[in-house]
Amino acid sequence: MDDDRSVLVLTNTYDVTADVVLRLLAERHVPVVRLDPGADLHAGASLTATYRADDQRGTLRTASRELDTARIRSVWVRRPSPYEGPPGLNGQDRRFAADQTLWGAGGILASLLGAHYVNHPWNNRAAEFKPAQLSTARRCGFLVPDTVITNDPDEAREFAVRRPGKVVYKPLWNTPYRVDDQPHSVWVREVREAEITDAVSVCPHMFQAKVDKVFDVRVTAVGARLFGVRIDSPDLDWRHRQNRMRCTPVDVPESAARAVVAYLAELRLIYGAFDFAVTTAGDWYFLECNANGQWAWQPAETTAAIAHAIADQLEKGPDI
Incomplete structure (x- = not known):
């Protein structure tokens, strides 16, 4: 692996979760370029792609870097801003610019040769549909509520x-x-x-x-590495009042672990945040999988382990 190949992180300026991983990559001396294409390409950054019969090339220029897109080892699709167009335009002109940026820049960034995506944006989008999640979960062996x-x-x-x-x-x-x-x-x-x-x-x-649950579980999966957290909350939906919940690490049963790995493989995901409801009998019911779910709210040791697992994926680049 070429040590000078960069990691491209697609996220917004205020994404503090990304900062946790970026600090680890900096400690490992892995070069990183951070880009928020929906905003930065309207604020001085530029992206160019050239396609010829025998060649494909590209250049990304930001305020501090110029990057040959062929030298990108990994792309982390974290939380980029929506493509909304330049703020100085109004009405249909802004909508036109937003659409061209999405289909142009978005297409370039999703088609980088030889790059390892965590996750690929098109796979992220496909995995967001709840009917597809339920259908995939059933096939992969999860228990699914009616x-x-x-x-x-x-x-x-x-x-x-x-x-x-x-x-x-x-x-x-x-x-x-x-x-x-x-x-x-x-x-x-x-x-x-x-x-x-x-x-x-x-x-x-x-x-x-409704699952007659005793507690909830969040399983954060990074490749084959799984990190389970038990969530005890007085609310049906623990996200409602997160200050009322208590989180503790929990082991993931082998049957659930196998289904998680199968689910990721079927939807071509590297990362996934799985939510389960666990009954008194110890049955784990699949509720959903967020292909780009937040994870830095978990206990410190779990958050650190997830950050290292993501950094490992980005540092290694594509499998050759």
Whole structure:
């Protein structure tokens, strides 16, 4: 491996989670270039790609670096800003510039020859669809709660009636939402049949049998290395009030570990943040996998271990 090949980190300026890994790479003397393409390419940075019959080349220029894109060993797709166009433009001109940046720069950065992606942005996007997650989880051997995704109110009500326990509603995507002009999150919550109205017909809704859980688990996977944390929270959705939860390391059962590795392989992911609900019988029910989930909120020893595992992936580059 050429020691001067750079790691490209695609993330926003305020991503402190990325900083944890960048410090490790600096200690290892691995060259790193940080880029937020949705913002930096409208603020002085430039990206060029040239395609010929016998050659493909590219150059990335930032305020401090000029990088031959053929010299990129790894790309960490962390939390780049959305492609929204230059702030100095308005209306359709800004939308046009945003789309051209997404399909141009985004396409270049997703097509770097010989680079190792953690994760590839197209694989990230494909893995974000909850129906695909549930389908993949079943095939890989996870226990999955009974689930229906429908825009038919009668189907939704029938699902709720036929479940012996309670039913929860989960949004299919974390859409930004405001109430009285204040940011508002849609959390997982219990629903009764009487609460399911004809408004379900507006768009698909996801209803799921509530798991009679004792605690939650987050398993952060970096390749074949798994890091489990038990989450004890008074809330159905532990994300709601994270100051009320308690996290402790937990071992991942062999059956769940095998399914995690199979899941990553099927969706072509290097990294994944898996959420489980664990019952009194010790059954681990798959809830979801965030292909780009946050991880630095976990206990210090777990956070440090995950950071080292990600740094290892980025440092090693592609398998030759």
